Amino acid sequence: MNIDFVLRNWNAWAPGISRHEDWRNWHEHQTFAQAEKAAIPITVPKILQRRLSPLARAVFNAADGCIDSDKSLPIVFSSAHGEVNKSLEMLKSMQKGEEVSPTAFSLSVHNAISGLFSIAYDYHQEITVIAPGQDGIAPAFVEALGLLQEHHSEVLIVLYDEPLSDFYPSLPFALNAPAICALALKVSLTGSGLPLRFCRTPAHRDDGEQALQILSFIKFLVADDKALVLGNHRHSWEWYKK
Template structure:
C-alpha cells in the first residue's frame, strides 16, 4: 500500500468523449515555440502531444526526475523503415535513432535541459502499474516530486493484436506530477490478490484518464498477473 499526492495532471485523449480543464484539446497540440527549430523537426505528432501535456503539468524553470511508460513507443516509425527497406531505399540514421523506445525521453531531456534521472519503461502485460511503482520508489528514496508520463498510439494494421487486448483506436498521453506530501489529490495504490483482465498499457491508460475526469473513487486494473487498485482518498 502506498499513499501519494497527485499535485497536477494533464492528458490528451482526442477520442475521449468528455471535457475537463486538465484535458488538452486536439486543436491545442502544437509545436511549443520555445523548442529549438532543429528539435521541432524531429518531433512526431505523438512526441508533440507528450511535450504539450507535460508542459501543462510542469512548473516553469523546474526540472524533475521523470518516468516514461509506453507499451510500444513509436513502433509505427519502425514499420515505415521496414517499408523503406522493402522498397530498396536507404535508411536515415536520424530516423532510426528516433524510432527506438526511449527516443521521446531523449528529446525531452534535450528540450528541457533536464539532467535529472529519466527512466523509460516498456511494461508488457503489466499495464500502467510499473510506472507508478518506479515513481513511488523515487519519491521514497528522497526526491520531492516526480513527473510521470504515460503514452501510446494505435498500432498499424500490419501488426497482429489478437488475442491480446492492447490497442485503442486513438492515441493517449497522460502526465502526472506526484509527491508524497503537499497540495493536490490524495491517492492510494494497493496490490490486490484477484486476477483480472483489463487489457494492456494502452487500454489501462485510457481507463485511468477516465478515472481522473469522473467522480469514480476506485479503479481496479490487472492483466492476469498482478492486480492493483487506485483509490481517491
C-alpha cells in the same frame, strides 16, 4: 503493501481534448476528434520541431503543463509500443532495398521521445523510460513511487501510446487505443492535491495494455469513482481516492 501519495497535478492530450473540462465532456461521449495534432510548446527550439512525431507532440503537450520552471523533477516515461510504427516503416523500406534513414532510426528507439524532450527543454534530471508490456500503467507508478521514497520531493510520470499499425495482429490481446493519448501526472508524498492509495490486489482481470489503461485512469480522475482496479491474468493493482 499500500503506498499513499498525492497527485499534485495532471495534464492529458488526445485529439481534440486537452483541458480537464474537455476530458470531463469526453467521459460522457467518449469520442475523439480526427487526426488533430498536438500544438508544440513554445519552449521547443524551431530546429527540433521537425523531429517531433504526432506521438512526441502529444507527450510534449501533456508534460509541458506539469513541469516546473526550475525543471527539478525526475521523469518516468512509460509506453507499451513507443514509436514502433516508425520501426515498421524502416523495415518496409529495407525490404524494398532502400537504405535506412539515420534520423528515422534515431527517432524510432524506445527512449527517442524522452531524449528529444531532454534536449528541447535542456532537462538534466533523472529520466527513466519503461516498456511495461502486458503490465499496463502500474510499473510506471512503482518506479515513480520508488523515486519518491528515495527523497525526491516530486516525480513526473508521463504515460503515452498511439494506435498500432494494423500490420500487427493484436488479437487476442487488448492493446490498441482508439487514438493517440498522453497523460502527465505529477506525484509527491505530501502536499496539496488528490490523495491516492496504491496497492496490489489479488484480482485476475483483463483490462488491456497501457494504451487502454491510460484512458481508464483519466476516466477515474474525472469521474466520481472511488477506486480503480487494473490488471491482467497475473496481477492487478488498485488506485483508491482517500
